[in-house]
Amino acid sequence: MAAITSTPAPLLHSTVLDWYEANARDLPWRTADASPWAVMVSEFMLQQTPVKRVLPAYAAWLERWPTPADLAADAPGEAVRMWGRLGYPRRALRLHAAAVAITEQHGGRVPDDHAALLALPGVGEYTAAAVASFAFRQRHVVLDTNVRRVFARAVTGVEYPAQATTAAERRTATEYLPATAETAATWAVGVMELGALVCTARSPECGACPLRGHCAWQRAGRPPYEGPARRGQSYEGTDRQVRGKLLAVLRDAHGEVAQERLDAVWPEPVQRARALDGLVADGLAEPVAPGVYRLPQ
Template identity: 55%
Template sequence: MRDLHRAVVGWFADEARDLPWRDPACSPWGILVSEVMLQQTPVVRVLPVWREWMERWPHPADLAAEPAGEAVRAWGRLGYPRRALRLHAAAAVIAREHDGELPDTEESLLGLPGVGGYTAAAVAAFAFGRRAAVVDTNIRRVHARLVGGEALPAPSLTADERRLAGELLPDDDAASVRWNAAVMELGALVCTARSPRCDACPVAGACAWRAAGEPPPSYVPKGQAWHGTDRQVRGAVMAVLRAASRPVPRGFFDGPTNADAAHSGSVGIELARLHALAAGPEQLERAVAGLLADGLAVERPGGLALP
């Protein structure tokens, strides 16, 4: 086990990407923001948005002092914008109940809105140096191949995976943090889902999957459809609301009208993009109803707006 740890952590020391949330000077708040943004979103898209957030809201109290709609607006096109609402809600609790400082244990972090098991473990480890089993998609894939001999992990996290992650974790706090970060990076850069670079892997010789002849996965992962879906229409409606400085009348979402001329610049561009989707009235209504139900939009006297 020590040889395994040494090989992976040594590789990480040489190959790790220089990311701002890995800077020792990064605050626990900055690490929480990064972890929430990185859920289902690649690093290249997160980097500019994270930097803008941290410049605008360097402390939880800074974000908590703003309306939730500003968090949604600043979220931009990262996708899954409910994450912005959860971060805003977490910031409010941190400011109100924790004197503006993030709690520093997994248990206390789980008490924050929108913080689940993975995020609590990741923040406890990377922000506070705690020994915690961090199990994200990349780590699960490395474990599945290296130890389990499987091409891909199970579609959903299992109890066996959690147990294995705990068994592989070094006993020392600092070593466990480095191990978590190193395995995560190995999965992101080398042990990738579609085209693993086994020739660059520091533990290829110990990999059960390679020893088994690199068997194919037992299932075919299904990507989420986008074009023509309710999710795409929701995203287009959200783009209009983010660009608008005042409520947008519901009728403007239905299709091009003379009233569109009242919205110039970025709002007009986003309306045009929405109309280009040619969504039917029922799909538009579902999209708007879903945004209202999720708290991502509100009804104002003049139309729809961010909360």
């Protein structure tokens, strides 16, 4: 293992835990009365969407659907509408499907078992570990983009992690995971918070970092990233942009939408048709008659 091993793990743990206690943001899904369902809703919304934009959507969502059964009883299209402009609306569909599965297969209670969580729609390795850890205080490796970046810097000594999660990363994170469940759960959220607030992607505040005396990247003089070019996210002119425009019309409509209103959002007919077909294939739009669409019922 890399240079950070010069620091005993218990010291590292208390360093991060102390920092977290003093600097943690006051987020609604972290309060003692946040239900497992609330934690799960927050995790779905936070997949690729910043905290600031999630906050109001999270509150409105739980106000309307305080339990999985409440959401399951409503139409998936309502979930898509409530999702608003959070982006990646398939997450809304999957959260609805997860609520149905929880209602039908788990007695309406979010399962506390990692494997059962992983089996739910829209729940991958990260989200399963996050819900099990944050909501049920279990011991899991919680490896998100923040944690990966902190380990890349502090342990490996490079500015950014690889594009895809590697077995070596998982091994490192496992080695540093505190032995006690409760401590591990706080460590997980603490490292994430450190990555989100201090060890940020573009302008890390190393001067304010509790790990600066233990950080391999700092010790190496903070060398810039040298790996292959990181994949960008083009958007302008893509099908994604067209899908977004089409779905915005469907979302804002009360019921059925005529083809002409969809046609108005994008001039190029081939791409427009492909995007609409994609929405239908994904279950985000529903044809009700030739040339008439709506959100899924």
